[in-house]
Amino acid sequence: MPSMTRRDLICSGAALALTGCVRPNQDHGAFDLLDTGLDEIVAGLHSGRWTSRGLARWYLERIDRLDSAARVAGPRLNSVLALHPHVMEQADALDQELKSKGPRSPLHGVPILLKDNIDTADIPTTAGSLALEHWTPPKDAFIAARLRAAGALILGKTNLSEWANFRSTHSSSGWSGRGGQTRNPHATDHSPSGSSSGSGAAVAASLCAAAVGTETDGSIVSPASVCGIVGVKPTVGVVSRSGIVPISHSQDTAGPMARSVRDAAILFDALVAPDPADAGARSFPVAFRATQSLDAKALQGARLGIPRKYFDRNQKMNRFLDAQVDALRKAGAEVIDEAELPSHGKLGDPEFEVMLYEYKADLNAYLATQPPSAPVRSIEQLIAFNDKQKDRELKWFGQEILHLALAKGPLTDQKYLDARRQCLQLSRDEGIDAVLRKHRLDAIVTLTNGPAWFIDWVNGDYDTGGCSTVAAVAGYPHITVPAGFVDGLPIGLSFFGTAFAEPRLFALAYSYEQATRARRKPSLKPGGAAPSSQA
Secondary structure, X not given: OOOEOHHHHHOOHHHOOOEOOEOOOOOOOOOOOOOOOHHHHHHHHHHOOOOHHHHHHHHHHHHHHHHOOOOOOOOOXXXXXXXXXXXXXXXXXXXHHHHHHOOOOOOOOOEEEEEOOEOEOOEOOOOOOHHHOOOOOOOOOHHHHHHHHOOOEEEEEEOOOHHHHOOOOOOOOOEXXXXXXXXXXXXXXXXXXXXXXXXXXXXXXXXXXXXXEEEOOOOOHHHHHHHOOEEEEOOOOOOOOOOEOOOOOOOOEEEEEEOOHHHHHHHHHHHOOOOOOOOOOOOOOOOOOHHHHOOOOOOOOOEEEEOOHHHOOOHHHHHHHHHHHHHHHHOOOEEEEOOOOOOOOOOHHHHHHHHHHHXXXXXXXXXXXXXXXXXXXXXXXXXXXXXXXXXXXXXXXOOHHHHHHHOOOOOOOHHHHHHHHHHXXXXXXXXXXXXXXXHOOOEEEEEOEOOOOEOOOOOOOOOOOEOHHHHHHHOOOEEEXXXXXXXXXXXXXEEEOOOOOHHHHHHHHHHHHHHXXXXXXXXXXXXXXXXXXXX
């Protein structure tokens, strides 16, 4: 059975009729999951306070009420692209298994959303493109299979910036030809950032228990920051990339997006496992579980470096960063201010060169797995398809990045090899590792990026600054945590370090979160209104 739109599922027997078809909450009472963490969700499942079916119904009703772009009233976030057609049957099966055999993992029966560039064998995987509108992969991505094996309930797929925001140089984050424009729950006329826009917005608006996003450069941490949630970009290779629509094998990774550091840690532990099919797979050098590394006192005695150049021309952001430095010091950290990266501002050109070369090789390899009857099986055919569908695919912005990638040669080209070598030198030896060594740091800490900008389909995204590139290019881990609000819009604080630094980063991020408690429920209204305690 093909995947269903929200309205199809909500008004069909597949969901046994939800909001608009029967009385809301008829089989799950009046429980409220807006601020409920995964531990509490699991405890409720085990105690019988609710069922996986009841959880699914609660989230589906909320998706219909807040997310549907077809609704006349409501915020119409448009973050969920497709729902699983048999989600209720699967929830029933998980409920029965929990009663008869016990839980498979801490995620047993928990409703999760996946970004729509992660292969699922029972829901189309489209990367937001009409060219893949009817493509249902023959098998799950490795991480999707991991989640199912853990007993997670896959609610559906989230919208994203089409082709993970690597199609046009002036695109609007959160827009795709298949899904339209996702909106920021904290200010619905503002961008959710990209490319994991739908995952970030859905988690912030409590449309799922947690979600999985992907990042090549900023696509987890940026939407997490501007949507006011936690985002984790792991060391490249520790989370499998097989079965995920690619951009760059040097930088691509999937990672958790959640409303708390602990929830992100639980999801992270479920995602991490060796995958022989991922040629770039890497394993932690020591046994590690993120949930066991969480330490509310981790900031005490920690040495943290603060690079200032990311926002040195923005007085408002620097004042906000000053407040975070004060909070870190109050929690016991030793802060080394102005711990600048020697290579600051030098990574853009070599990174883009590497990404273009790898995009051509990696995306062509993925598209070649399409059946012979598919509309596109190469970047060249994708460009031609978009030209034919220009009224829907090229209405607001073009596909110049696809053209630039198509013009590149093979990965044996000296220009590619030189650019990749330069990337590693600038991001590691003259970047993160250099600063960590010089100041004997546990982590580098700064604001993730500026506040969300207004959605603009004519001019595209507005750059409000950000720190994602150096960790992305290095392939190093990066965690962002809600830090507060500037003009009513969320800002995240970033913690990043060297390869496999996740144990320390999770501890520090958790300690900061517990000390500040800065996350707030979104207003679900236009404009940068003051954060609300209601949703």
